[in-house]
Each structure stands twice: as C-alpha cells, then as structure tokens.
Amino acid sequence: MYSIMYYAVEAITRAIIGLALKIADLMSGRSKLVSERRREERPQPQWGLYRTSTPTGEAELIWVGRATGLRVPFLPASTLKPLEAPPPTPQRLYFSFSEAASKDFFKEIEWLAERAKGGEASAG
Amino acid sequence: MLVEVEVEADVRCPRCRELIPKLKRICDSLNIPLHVKYLSTRSIAAHTESVISKTFDPDWIRRHGLPEHKSKLSKIEPVLNLLRSMGAQATPNTIIRFHDGVRQREIVIRGYDSADKEKEQQFLANIYVLLKAIKGRVMDAQRRRVRV
Numbered sequence: 001m002y003s004i005m006y007y008a009v010e011a012i013t014r015a016i017i018g019l020a021l022k023i024a025d026l027m028s029g030r031s032k033l034v035s036e037r038r039r040e041e042r043p044q045p046q047w048g049l050y051r052t053s054t055p056t057g058e059a060e061l062i063w064v065g066r067a068t069g070l071r072v073p074f075l076p077a078s079t080l081k082p083l084e085a086p087p088p089t090p091q092r093l094y095f096s097f098s099e100a101a102s103k104d105f106f107k108e109i110e111w112l113a114e115r116a117k118g119g120e121a122s123a124g
Numbered sequence: 125m126l127v128e129v130e131v132e133a134d135v136r137c138p139r140c141r142e143l144i145p146k147l148k149r150i151c152d153s154l155n156i157p158l159h160v161k162y163l164s165t166r167s168i169a170a171h172t173e174s175v176i177s178k179t180f181d182p183d184w185i186r187r188h189g190l191p192e193h194k195s196k197l198s199k200i201e202p203v204l205n206l207l208r209s210m211g212a213q214a215t216p217n218t219i220i221r222f223h224d225g226v227r228q229r230e231i232v233i234r235g236y237d238s239a240d241k242e243k244e245q246q247f248l249a250n251i252y253v254l255l256k257a258i259k260g261r262v263m264d265a266q267r268r269r270v271r272v
Contacts, residue, residue, distance in 0.1 A: 090221070092229035094179055097235035100162070101247035109231070 126262045127255070128204070130159045132217040142215040143236045147218065150252050154259060163213050179234075180204050180214065222258050225265040 047066035052073075054060045063072045093112045098103065129151055133140035144160055151158040178184050182201050185193050220231040231254070239245050 092230040101243040
C-alpha cells in the first residue's frame with residue numbers, strides 16, 4: 001500500500017518537474033537540437049605565390065600571375081648553390097720535336113717561361 | 125700528382141710505337157708515372173680529344189702563336205683548314221705535366237722522329253734532364269710546403 005503511494009507521488013513529481021523545465025526552456029528560447037554549422041567553402045586562390053616542390057624534391061616557389069595565369073617557378077635563395085669558378089687551365093708551353101731535339105731546348109723553355117710570366121705567352 | 129708524363133698516341137702510328145718504350149725507360153729510371161692515351165678518330169668529338177690539335181687552328185695561331193708562326197700562317201692556312209675539317213690529330217704528343225705549387229703547368233712536345241739518330245739521342249737526353257730538373261724542383265717545393 002505504502003509502496004503504491006510512493007511510486008505514484010514520484011511519478012507525479014517527475015511529471016511536474018519535467019513540465020516546469022520544458023516551460024523554462026521554451027521561455028528562454030533555446031532549442032534542444034543543436035546542428036553543426038556548415039563550413040564555408042572559400043574559393044581557391046587563382047593567383048599568388050605558392051610553395052611547391054620539384055620532381056627532384058627541392059623546395060620551389062611558383063608565382064602564378066593574376067591576369068595571365070602564367071606560372072613562373074623559381075628556387076628559393078636557400079636552395080641555390082653559389083657559382084663556382086671553373087678550374088684554371090694549365091699553363092702550356094708548346095714545342096715541336098725539332099725544337100725539343102736541339103741543344104737550345106732549355107734556353108727556349110726559359111724564354112717561353114719568361115714570356116708566360118709577362119702575360120704575353122702562348123699559354124692555351 | 126706532382127709530375128707525370130702523358131703520351132697521346134695512335135694505335136696505328138709507328139712513331140708512337142717507337143717512342144713509348146724509350147719514354148717508359150726514362151720515366152722508370154726517374155720514378156715518374158707514364159700514361160699512354162690512345163686517341164681515336166672515331167669518337168664523336170675527335171677534335172676535342174687532344175689539347176694539341178687546337179694549336180693547328182689558324183685562329184689559335186693568330187691569337188697565341190709565335191711571330192714566326194704568324195708570318196708563315198698565310199701560306200699554310202689552307203692546309204690547316206683542311207686538317208681541321210678532317211678532325212686530324214697529331215701523334216705522338218708528349219705532355220709533361222707538373223704542379224709547381226702555384227699552378228699546373230704542361231710542357232707539350234709535338235711529334236717524334238727516329239730517322240736521325242743524333243737528333244733522337246739529343247731529344248731523349250733533353251727529356252731526361254728536363255724531367256730530372258722538374259722533379260727536383262717539385263720535390264723541393266713540396267718539402268717547403270710540408271715544413272710550413
């Protein structure tokens with residue numbers, strides 16, 4: 001008997017409290033359903049500076065022109081190697097066999113070496 | 125590499141065949157390496173294979189040649205142009221290559237003739253003395269550098 005009364009009171013209390021909460025929600029203007037905000041789809045930029053990579057894996061910058069759409073690739077300064085000067089060509093002194101077989105061969109070498117020092121040599 | 129001798133040769137050249145063993149004997153006695161570079165006229169750019177062939181170019185003679193070469197150029201220019209168009213190469217060429225501590229230098233001797241025995245002996249003696257002097261000078265420079 002007591003248990004029937006207990007459950008009846010509990011059910012009535014739940015109904016009253018639920019109704020009161022629902023009225024409070026309606027009065028505050030909040031809806032229970034919350035939907036995800038849709039993401040804005042921004043248009044892809046059609047021009048500007050893009051960072052890409054070359055097929056060999058080096059970092060590369062590409063400028064895409066606004067009016068023309070021209071793609072101008074250029075490497076960043078960090079990846080550029082400094083230019084190396086070509087190795088100097090050896091200084092050569094040319095002799096024919098008859099010159100080399102003469103007794104004045106060493107005089108000719110000295111004469112040519114002096115000319116080479118003076119900058120007017122036949123160094124090739 | 126301090127001193128080395130290179131011979132630009134052709135497999136069909138009889139003078140190269142005579143020169144190489146004689147140079148080999150000299151280089152062995154002085155302990156200087158000798159390389160034989162066989163030039164081939166069948167290569168794609170035969171005219172670039174040897175550093176010597178360009179000296180037969182009229183333009184090279186006009187720019188770097190000696191006065192006596194320049195004076196004879198007007199007579200021999202057609203022949204030189206023909207040689208250039210053929211891609212002809214002169215063999216044997218003896219190149220003595222050394223580094224004197226400042227720059228690499230090369231002494232290039234074009235041709236060889238064993239017909240005149242006196243000239244041939246003089247040539248071989250000159251080469252021997254030259255190589256010995258160069259080796260001594262180069263070794264001195266090397267010793268000085270090591271001491272510093």
